[in-house]
Amino acid sequence: MEDRVWGRRLLSCPHHRSIMVAFKGIWTKRFWRAVSGEYLASVIFVLLSLGSTINWAVGEAKPPPADLVLISLCFGLSIATMVQCFGHISGGHINPAVTAAMVVTRKLSLAKGVFYVLAQCLGAITGAGILYAVTPADVRGSLGVTMVNSKISLGHALLVELFITFELVFTIFATCDAKRTDLSGSASLAIGFAVAIGHLFAIPYTGASMNPARSFGPAMVTLTFENHWVYWLGPILGGILAAALYEYLYCPDPEVKKRLKQVFKKDSSGKYKVVDSEETVIKPGSIHNIDLAEKVEKNDPFQESSGEVLSSV
Incomplete structure (x- = not known):
């Protein structure tokens, strides 16, 4: 019981969650x-x-x-x-x-x-x-x-x-x-x-x-x-x-350039301010990647549910 409680606390910690997300693709x-x-x-x-x-x-x-x-x-x-x-x-x-x-x-x-x-x-x-x-x-x-x-x-x-x-x-x-x-x-x-x-x-x-x-x-x-x-x-x-x-x-x-333009917008005074929006975040591996999902066996239990793929170079 204590192990389960400790595990929930570990997962609830933002720092540990970010680490797990970073390493999710290696399994x-x-x-x-x-x-x-x-x-x-x-x-x-x-x-x-x-x-x-x-x-x-x-x-x-x-x-x-x-x-x-x-x-x-x-x-x-x-x-x-x-x-x-x-x-x-x-x-x-x-x-x-x-x-x-x-x-x-x-x-x-x-x-x-x-x-x-x-x-x-x-x-x-x-x-x-x-x-x-x-x-x-x-x-x-x-x-x-x-x-x-x-x-x-x-x-x-x-x-x-x-x-x-x-x-x-x-x-x-x-x-x-x-x-x-x-x-x-x-x-x-x-x-x-x-x-x-x-x-x-x-x-x-x-x-x-x-x-x-x-x-x-x-x-x-x-x-x-x-x-x-x-x-x-x-x-x-x-x-x-x-x-x-x-x-x-x-x-x-072009897509990255468009997203980066959305990150900065002028306020009423003419100064730039950072827009806090999840839509403007450029995610790792989202640019010019090979879509290998079609080449992976449909019944492969090791396949990533997120569809994340490796670099194309």
Whole structure:
């Protein structure tokens, strides 16, 4: 009896109710398919991409330098392939910076974003661990750990990571924009090209992370965390900036713009006042989402009653 009373009191607390609402979408089979998809995609992406950084000629008298074109193409084509394979399952983020961009533009809830980032980081550790296990010790080198070039400052490295991730996330939003009618070709290939371009430019500067999980995986396996914060702060800031500029400045959604106009109205004195109305609230995940409801089994006991769906990117 006391447990029931305690449970009612817990549910009656507004703070606890908001927490439960935030996490309501995670108790579904569809959501855990998406999270596991992010994990598996990160495993494959990190394993294949980091493998291109291994220099098998390191034991020779004059080993050739790292092939930047090979590495850039491998990263770009790997991410393009993973987005094509897992885009309809999880949105194909495979990158905490992309997930952060989806959260700030309200295409993904914060609770789901946390699980995505955890899955991406665990997948990156697994992929780097597999590569470490199958690669001979004498050719492993740094296992693709991203390092800041000693010739540039940490501030410059931060800017480089910010700009190349900006380019990537802006490409994602532009090529996956449901409002556009002029799009043709493969969005996943365009995203892969964006990754390859970032690597061709930034490998000599910072190793071209563009992805905090990609840097975290090999750093965790080799326990090398020198200037590691650069590879979290730079990409996340770049991703958020790109998403905000695209979504709210360059290509705002007409429906969102209409709702935002309703939020502010002038009073009799000519000053703006905030209108307190539930109708003007923009709910998370309400913009440009894939309607997956038709694809879910009608008798699926795990289906969300609210019909909430995941991000389309």
